Amino acid sequence: MSGDPGAIRTAAAAIQASGDGAAVVHTNLRALDVESWSGWAANAFRRRRTAIIDAVDEQEGDPGKAATILNDWADQMADADAAIEAVRTRMRAAWDALIALPPDLSVLPGLVRDQRELGTLRFVRERGAIHAADALYALIAADTSGLVGLTWPPDGWPPAQSLQTVPLSPTILDTATFDPLTVNQGQIGDCYLLASLMALMQTDEGDQLLRDNITWDPELGGYWVTLYDDGDPVRYFVDRAQAGGARQDGTAGIASIYEAAMKEHLTFADLTNGGWPAETFPIITGRDADQLWHELGGDEAWDTGALRERLANGEQLVASTGSIGTDGVVEITASRPGPDGTLQTQTVDLHGPHSYAVAGVEPDGSVWVMNPWGAGNGADGGGAFLVSAADFNLYFNNVGSSGSDG
Amino acid sequence: MTTGTIQLDYADMQATADGFHTAAADLQACLLGPIASGADVYGYPVLAEAVERVAEALRDRHTAAAESAERVGGLLEACLWGYQRVDEAVTALLEARLRAIEALSKGVRIVNGTMRPV
Numbered sequence: 001m002s003g004d005p006g007a008i009r010t011a012a013a014a015i016q017a018s019g020d021g022a023a024v025v026h027t028n029l030r031a032l033d034v035e036s037w038s039g040w041a042a043n044a045f046r047r048r049r050t051a052i053i054d055a056v057d058e059q060e061g062d063p064g065k066a067a068t069i070l071n072d073w074a075d076q077m078a079d080a081d082a083a084i085e086a087v088r089t090r091m092r093a094a095w096d097a098l099i100a101l102p103p104d105l106s107v108l109p110g111l112v113r114d115q116r117e118l119g120t121l122r123f124v125r126e127r128g129a130i131h132a133a134d135a136l137y138a139l140i141a142a143d144t145s146g147l148v149g150l151t152w153p154p155d156g157w158p159p160a161q162s163l164q165t166v167p168l169s170p171t172i173l174d175t176a177t178f179d180p181l182t183v184n185q186g187q188i189g190d191c192y193l194l195a196s197l198m199a200l201m202q203t204d205e206g207d208q209l210l211r212d213n214i215t216w217d218p219e220l221g222g223y224w225v226t227l228y229d230d231g232d233p234v235r236y237f238v239d240r241a242q243a244g245g246a247r248q249d250g251t252a253g254i255a256s257i258y259e260a261a262m263k264e265h266l267t268f269a270d271l272t273n274g275g276w277p278a279e280t281f282p283i284i285t286g287r288d289a290d291q292l293w294h295e296l297g298g299d300e301a302w303d304t305g306a307l308r309e310r311l312a313n314g315e316q317l318v319a320s321t322g323s324i325g326t327d328g329v330v331e332i333t334a335s336r337p338g339p340d341g342t343l344q345t346q347t348v349d350l351h352g353p354h355s356y357a358v359a360g361v362e363p364d365g366s367v368w369v370m371n372p373w374g375a376g377n378g379a380d381g382g383g384a385f386l387v388s389a390a391d392f393n394l395y396f397n398n399v400g401s402s403g404s405d406g
Numbered sequence: 407m408t409t410g411t412i413q414l415d416y417a418d419m420q421a422t423a424d425g426f427h428t429a430a431a432d433l434q435a436c437l438l439g440p441i442a443s444g445a446d447v448y449g450y451p452v453l454a455e456a457v458e459r460v461a462e463a464l465r466d467r468h469t470a471a472a473e474s475a476e477r478v479g480g481l482l483e484a485c486l487w488g489y490q491r492v493d494e495a496v497t498a499l500l501e502a503r504l505r506a507i508e509a510l511s512k513g514v515r516i517v518n519g520t521m522r523p524v
Contacts, residue, residue: 002450021433025436063438066460077449133450137460139460
């Protein structure tokens with residue numbers, strides 16, 4: 001296997017030493033007494049000094065983090081190589097037994113097992129290198145010093161949030177909740193995806209579909225997720241969740257796994273750039289989806305009777321607002337059940353463009369929606385709330401349907 | 407010297423400028439040098455490239471911090487030089503005024519900058 005843990009540790013030490021040197025400079029700069037200076041120029045000078053100290057501070061911290069990443073990788077590589085060498089030793093002994101006269105065929109099953117284990121160890125080793133590379137890029141992408149206009153790569157650094165990930169628990173499928181109200185979107189612009197997942201989580205069939213398309217791989221320590229490209233299944237291996245991404249009840253769950261797989265399918269830039277539920281449902285379900293449009297401010301109202309009919313036929317719906325208000329938010333009077341179960345009016349903020357899972361449509365045309373921002377969010381507090389038919393016509397311009405088997 | 411509300415201490419300014427020059431030199435001294443490179447060291451090309459990019463970015467940032475510290479030191483010295491020239495000019499003005507007052511008290515007057523007996 002290629003790689004040299006000793007050389008990596010030497011490089012890590014050199015990077016660490018550079019950071020340690022910056023730490024001394026940091027202390028010296030902070031010791032310069034300019035606090036007694038007064039006047040406009042003194043204020044400007046103090047701001048400049050603070051900026052330099054902050055930059056040096058960052059320069060002091062990041063090499064240390066880079067060194068830690070490399071040292072961890074060196075340890076991981078050494079462990080993996082030792083394990084691989086142990087398997088190879090066993091395999092060489094088994095081959096010797098096989099080609100001996102008379103051949104010892106009893107070693108064959110072990111040889112097959114070892115061959116498989118060798119493949120797994122190689123895979124895990126490579127994943128470790130990829131995670132270490134992501135962590136290194138995240139370090140620089142998160143640079144806020146503003147001192148250097150970093151120009152590599154030509155398209156700019158990938159956003160730090162695309163690279164910062166956390167491990168996924170191996171027990172998610174055992175402990176997972178499929179309650180749509182537990183979903184919380186996080187910092188990624190994928191409301192369309194999470195609202196679509198929430199819509200599917202409203203039925204047992206939807207839960208089963210989401211569960212069936214995820215498989216835990218104990219050997220590789222991650223999940224295989226089946227998505228669909230033009231109806232054809234595509235499998236993605238996922239062993240990390242986005243650090244600032246979707247959570248359920250505060251932990252990485254089913255939604256996090258799908259979000260990570262969608263990142264592989266779409267790339268992070270497309271994932272976080274918004275999207276349409278009608279284009280998302282087919283990727284999750286492999287089935288055709290429908291899309292309905294409504295002109296905001298137009299003469300025609302939504303045909304909410306047709307939406308009710310779709311829900312009755314087993315379709316799941318996601319409704320999306322258009323560009324609303326002067327800053328993407330309007331205050332509306334909505335309804336939701338109070339403590340005694342009766343509907344009570346409440347003022348909530350509706351955001352747009354934003355996707356909401358549809359939980360029901362009333363005969364009067366009012367629509368129950370759920371915000372993927374989750375419980376306790378600052379806009380509507382979470383939970384399903386009822387948008388009047390008038391407000392639904394005013395602010396929602398798109399409804400995506402999962403298709404009839406959703 | 408006191409001018410308006412600004413109080414300057416030349417020794418303090420020079421010491422601060424020296425402090426920034428020293429910081430710049432110290433930063434240059436601990437700039438990350440060449441480190442091991444290549445897939446044969448890091449195991450995989452993707453990680454080897456990441457290490458190179460990160461080392462390059464750390465160096466750029468490091469150099470920018472050093473240059474910035476050096477510029478602040480230079481700026482302080484330029485200010486110091488400017489203040490000293492103003493100080494000298496004001497002192498010269500005060501001395502000239504003093505001479506004029508002395509001359510007047512001795513019975514001379516100043517016409518177009520030239521003292522004449524009266």
